[in-house]
Amino acid sequence: MSTPHEEFDLPGTDLARAAYRLAEESEEAYLFNHSVRTYLFARGIGHDQGLRPDEDYDDELLFLGCVLHDLGLTEDGEGGQRFEVAGADAAARFLRGHGVAEDRVEVVWDAIALHTSPGIAGRKRPEIALVHLGSGADVLGLSVDRLPASLVHAARRRLPRLDLTEAITAAIVEDAKADPRKAPPLTFPSLLVAEYAPEHAGPTWRQLTATPDPVG
Structure with missing residues (x-):
């Protein structure tokens, strides 16, 4: 072969x-x-x-x-x-x-x-x-x-x-669940985590921007 x-x-x-x-x-x-x-x-x-x-x-x-x-x-x-x-x-x-x-x-x-x-x-x-x-x-x-x-x-x-779609999604999500640094906010991995493991999701855009304005 x-x-x-x-x-x-x-x-x-x-x-x-x-x-x-x-x-x-x-x-x-x-x-x-x-x-x-x-x-x-x-x-x-x-x-x-x-x-x-x-x-x-x-x-x-x-x-x-x-x-x-x-x-x-x-x-x-x-x-x-x-x-x-x-x-x-x-x-x-x-x-x-x-x-x-x-x-x-x-x-x-x-x-x-x-x-x-x-x-x-x-x-x-x-x-x-x-x-x-x-x-x-x-x-x-x-x-x-x-x-x-x-x-x-x-x-x-x-x-x-093989089982590409399911397997690659699971691999990315499991990586992020084990180490949240692998799914920083607003990235593709964070999008998958929010959909497939929302209990592990990081901060949303609204949460990220809900900070006091810097003192001028």
């Missing part, structure tokens, strides 16, 4: 393969499959936009941003930050440990930290914007109609969704 690298022509550099192994070894199957599908869908959306790999964007950086974008939901992402930032920090540690130049580390960090930030990630360079779009396509179905149906079917067959 072919591997995902062979079937989908994933980047084959030593660094890309090391990142793939890190995600495969540290993430549960539902999360690892999502991470790889995110790349496939990101690359497909880029093609739909007329973007050419390694001409209009760095394909290795896109792959690294996609395959590592949910490290914040693994043990590598511990540290009291929301999962997007924890994952970006974990990816940066991994890349620096492999001698990656700091300007390339910064692109991957931004791509991961901003992948749940609509209206921001899309305004950044293609590698960052496409991680956001690929993740949104896989989790929410956004822009899936811009992808070839054959790609979507092949990705979901080889890398099944």
Whole structure:
């Protein structure tokens, strides 16, 4: 049976393969499959936009941003930050440990930290914007109609969704319940906590702003 690298022509550099192994070894199957599908869908959306790999964007950086974008939901992402930032920090540690130049580390960090930030990630360079779009396509179905149906079917067959929606929601919420610092007010994790575990919800906007005016 072919591997995902062979079937989908994933980047084959030593660094890309090391990142793939890190995600495969540290993430549960539902999360690892999502991470790889995110790349496939990101690359497909880029093609739909007329973007050419390694001409209009760095394909290795896109792959690294996609395959590592949910490290914040693994043990590598511990540290009291929301999962997007924890994952970006974990990816940066991994890349620096492999001698990656700091300007390339910064692109991957931004791509991961901003992948749940609509209206921001899309305004950044293609590698960052496409991680956001690929993740949104896989989790929410956004822009899936811009992808070839054959790609979507092949990705979901080889890398099944399993219980992605329920499992990733539970992982984010449980992280925040164990450490409230992982769901700071007005963030995506805090939105999930307010909906799925309201007894653990942090302060609302009204509560945050209900403070005396500073003395002038």
